[in-house]
Amino acid sequence: MNLGAKPVLEQKGPYTYRVRYLPKDNITVNDNYTVSYLQPYSALFEPSMSVGSEMDRISALNLGAAAAPSLYPQFLHEIVNGILKKANASLFQNRTVAELLWGYEDPILKQANSKDRITGIFYPYNGTADGFYNVNTGKDDISKVAIIDRWRNKKKLTFWNDSYCDMINGTDGSSFPPFIHNKKKLYFFSSDICRSIFAEYEQKIVLKKIPVHRFVVPPKALASVIENPDNHCYCKDMTISNNCTFGGILDISSCKEEKPIYISLPHFLYATGEFLNSIEGMRPNKEEHETLMDVEPVTGFTLRVAKRIQINLMFKPSKKIDILSNIKQPIYFPLLWLNETATVDDETAEMFRASLTTPMTVLGIIQITLMCIGSLLLLSCTIAFFMTKDKNDNKEDNICRDNKEDNIEKTCNPNIQNCKLDKSNRS
Numbered sequence: 509m510n511l512g513a514k515p516v517l518e519q520k521g522p523y524t525y526r527v528r529y530l531p532k533d534n535i536t537v538n539d540n541y542t543v544s545y546l547q548p549y550s551a552l553f554e555p556s557m558s559v560g561s562e563m564d565r566i567s568a569l570n571l572g573a574a575a576a577p578s579l580y581p582q583f584l585h586e587i588v589n590g591i592l593k594k595a596n597a598s599l600f601q602n603r604t605v606a607e608l609l610w611g612y613e614d615p616i617l618k619q620a621n622s623k624d625r626i627t628g629i630f631y632p633y634n635g636t637a638d639g640f641y642n643v644n645t646g647k648d649d650i651s652k653v654a655i656i657d658r659w660r661n662k663k664k665l666t667f668w669n670d671s672y673c674d675m676i677n678g679t680d681g682s683s684f685p686p687f688i689h690n691k692k693k694l695y696f697f698s699s700d701i702c703r704s705i706f707a708e709y710e711q712k713i714v715l716k717k718i719p720v721h722r723f724v725v726p727p728k729a730l731a732s733v734i735e736n737p738d739n740h741c742y743c744k745d746m747t748i749s750n751n752c753t754f755g756g757i758l759d760i761s762s763c764k765e766e767k768p769i770y771i772s773l774p775h776f777l778y779a780t781g782e783f784l785n786s787i788e789g790m791r792p793n794k795e796e797h798e799t800l801m802d803v804e805p806v807t808g809f810t811l812r813v814a815k816r817i818q819i820n821l822m823f824k825p826s827k828k829i830d831i832l833s834n835i836k837q838p839i840y841f842p843l844l845w846l847n848e849t850a851t852v853d854d855e856t857a858e859m860f861r862a863s864l865t866t867p868m869t870v871l872g873i874i875q876i877t878l879m880c881i882g883s884l885l886l887l888s889c890t891i892a893f894f895m896t897k898d899k900n901d902n903k904e905d906n907i908c909r910d911n912k913e914d915n916i917e918k919t920c921n922p923n924i925q926n927c928k929l930d931k932s933n934r935s
Contacts, residue, residue, distance in 0.1 A: 509599045512836040517789035520566060523605050524557035527848065534640070542657050544642040547680075549633050551610075562606035569841050570601040571627050572616035574823040577832060578761075578768040585828035592831065595619040599823075599831045608843075610634070629819060629843055638699040641680060650686060653808065654679040656697055667702050667763040670741030677704035681801065681815075684808035694723050694803070700817060701771045702763035703742065705729050707801055715802050715811055716857040725799040727778040731755040754780040757820070757840060768822040773797055774845035775818070783840055790842075797845075806864065811852040818845035 529552070532545040553562055576588050595615040603612060611628030618625050626632075639660035646653030656676050657663070665674040678684075678695030688694070690709040697704045707723035714720070728736045732755030733743060743752035744759040756779025757772040774797035775790045776783045784790050802812040824838035852860070 509831060510834055512834045514786060514788050515839065515841060517787060517842060519789070520564075521559060521844075522557070522847070523559070523562065523564075523609075524554040525551040526554055527551050528850070533637070537645075538642070540645065540647055542642050542644055544640050544658075546637045546640055549636050549638070551630075551633060560605075562604060562609075564605050565602055566605060566608060567600060567602050568608055569821060569843060570597060570599055571629070571821065571843075572614045573597045573599055573601075573831060574821055574841065575767055576616065577823065577826045577829055579766060582826070582828070585826050589829045591616060591619050592829065597831070643679070646685070653685045654683045655685065656680065659697065659699070665702070665763075667760075668741050672738070673703065673741035675704060678706075681813065682810055684803060684810070686806060686808045688721055688803055688805040688808055690721055690805070694801070698815075700815075701758060702760045703758070707799070710800075713802065716852065716854065717861060718804060718811060718852075718857060720802040720811055721805050723801045723803060725773075727756075730758060730773070730778065732780065750782075754782060756780055757783060770820040770822055770840050772818045772820060772840075773799070774816050774847075775842075786837070786839055787842065804860075804864075809860075811857075811860075813848075813850050815848040816845065819843045 527550065528547065530548045530550050533548050535543065535545045537543050555561065573592055576592070577585060580588055595618070597616050607628065609628060609630050610633060611626040611631035613625050614627040617627060640658075641656060642658035642661070644652040644655045644657055656679060659665075659676055663676065664671075665676060668674050676697050678697055681696040681698065684694055684696075690712075693706040693708055695704055695706045705725060706729060708726050710722045710724045712719060713722055731739060733740045733752045735755060739755075740752070742758060744762065746752055756776060757770050760769055760771055761767055772779055772783070773792075775792040776787075777792040777794065777797040779792075784792070797816055798814075799816050800812075800814050801810050803810050820840040820842050822838055822840050823832060823835070825835040826832040
């Protein structure tokens with residue numbers, strides 16, 4: 509903050525919460541072809557799976573102080589600086605885990621007489637939902653099962669001002685249409701990143717004795733426009749992104765009330781080197797930081813998922829704001845990265861095997877057995893046919909030979925394999 513040095517970060521955690529355990533709400537069947545529902549948000553702390561309590565204190569970025577300059581034009585920065593001074597705000601602060609995640613009264617918002625003085629990375633969360641989903645039942649076309657028809661009662665997004673990037677493609681990721689092909693991409697929509705994205709087939713594995721296909725979000729999904737031209741409309745600020753040549757990070761400020769929030773994979777996995785080099789402490793690792801889904805290919809059910817994303821807050825230099833006056837360049841500051849995982853439980857896996865996997869295995873064995881038996885029968889019939897044919901040919905040849913010895917003129921036709929007797933010269 510004083511000399512423009514690189515931020516030095518140390519990873520803390522995990523702090524674990526049980527989420528998405530509430531059933532879907534307001535389920536409505538619409539003319540049998542679509543179903544609408546809400547997925548309530550709720551988070552319940554799991555101490556046994558955490559390194560400490562929610563009361564652990566963390567030295568972290570001051571969310572309000574860092575975001576305020578981006579929320580107001582430069583001609584108001586002197587006023588912003590005055591508010592920050594009155595609130596005695598610094599660029600960094602010391603807060604508990606619970607405060608940082610779920611919200612705390614912000615002295616800056618209080619000083620600015622804001623109506624809502626609470627700020628937090630996920631605030632508000634408990635008791636909310638990301639909007640109504642309207643999905644296809646597949647009644648008219650099984651290939652449409654679970655495909656999102658509308659979100660928040662709209663067929664397209666309004667965040668990107670582009671017909672391509674505003675498309676809502678695929679499902680919500682919990683399931684896909686049946687009969688998954690390993691050469692096709694799986695598209696899914698995530699409100700957390702305000703866009704649709706895709707995963708590609710990586711390998712076949714076995715999960716709790718169930719064969720599944722693993723799909724992963726590839727590097728090109730968040731790549732720069734140079735590497736993936738389809739991402740042209742996700743580049744919102746050409747100045748900061750070096751004319752859209754930086755990749756691996758997504759500006760979602762347009763769907764987060766213009767707050768300077770950027771999404772990436774944890775530790776800037778697959779991101780352009782400039783992001784990694786601007787922060788000390790980043791150690792990207794594919795196995796730990798990639799997003800993956802294990803999908804059962806016949807039903808299309810996702811039996812295991814690991815959604816991993818990093819939330820970054822961008823702040824940039826401002827000569828009129830004291831705490832930012834010595835910053836040398838825009839910094840995408842990692843606040844946290846989350847690993848939202850879900851795996852089919854043992855009881856459900858057993859039921860799945862009994863209902864689908866085992867019968868299909870038995871059916872496959874029966875199918876192969878019948879094919880083998882059929883092949884053997886076909887081979888036997890073919891051998892018997894040619895053996896019979898050879899015997900008939902030999903028999904006809906013997907008849908012709910015997911008749912020749914009796915001075916009977918004959919004409920043998922090999923095409924129809926019989927003999928014609930000509931008696932015109934017989935005395």
